[in-house]
Amino acid sequence: NAGVMQNPRHLVRRRGQEARLRCSPMKGHSHVYWYRQLPEEGLKFMVYLQKENIIDESGMPKERFSAEFPKEGPSILRIQQVVRGDSAAYFCASSPGGQGKDTQYFGPGTRLTVL
Amino acid sequence: QKEVEQNSGPLSVPEGAIASLNCTYSDRGSQSFFWYRQYSGKSPELIMFIYSNGDKEDGRFTAQLNKASQYVSLLIRDSQPSDSATYLCAANTGGFKTIFGAGTRLFVKA
Numbered sequence: 001n002a003g004v005m006q007n008p009r010h011l012v013r014r015r016g017q018e019a020r021l022r023c024s025p026m027k028g029h030s031h032v033y034w035y036r037q038l039p040e041e042g043l044k045f046m047v048y049l050q051k052e053n054i055i056d057e058s059g060m061p062k063e064r065f066s067a068e069f070p071k072e073g074p075s076i077l078r079i080q081q082v083v084r085g086d087s088a089a090y091f092c093a094s095s096p097g098g099q100g101k102d103t104q105y106f107g108p109g110t111r112l113t114v115l
Numbered sequence: 116q117k118e119v120e121q122n123s124g125p126l127s128v129p130e131g132a133i134a135s136l137n138c139t140y141s142d143r144g145s146q147s148f149f150w151y152r153q154y155s156g157k158s159p160e161l162i163m164f165i166y167s168n169g170d171k172e173d174g175r176f177t178a179q180l181n182k183a184s185q186y187v188s189l190l191i192r193d194s195q196p197s198d199s200a201t202y203l204c205a206a207n208t209g210g211f212k213t214i215f216g217a218g219t220r221l222f223v224k225a
Binding site: 033035041042043044045048055056058059091102103104105106107108109 | 149151157158159160161164203207211212213214215216217218
């Protein structure tokens, strides 16, 4: 049973470019979460999605960031016009149920470097 | 602001000793609690979850929950150098969002 998959594992972008990060949840999971982790810091919640729906995006910056989880295909976190401060590790997690006692399992992460 | 607090460490213990990691949370409505281990440059890996007051044991790991004190701990018995990592505590209030602490760095000296 494949785990959570993320690609690319490493992404380098210049300031002003767009970054697209992909996440495929574990088989049987329909709930996806995105987190950002700066060096030496904890995980910061960004957004929670179900298929075709954004459930909670309270952790998403108001500008330049968007996320989707289409009916077919992976979830995508999109960062437009990247800046150096966007450099971080972005982790995706998935869960089967999405609430309360539901356990999240993490993907390997995408390390974004903005030059 | 709902928070999960952890001592950043580093916590250093000799090989074979018991490592005790602590975590407090601010939201009294939190219902479920998780411990993750994260090696440098890697993603968080689930170690244990606990929902009820008391102790929960799994191999060398014991999670302890005290809801009255809003306190969660993780004990690692017979610590090994391979246990050296950052340990993340997380709490969920029953809603959609799980709040993570900043993590405690553990070093196990051979």
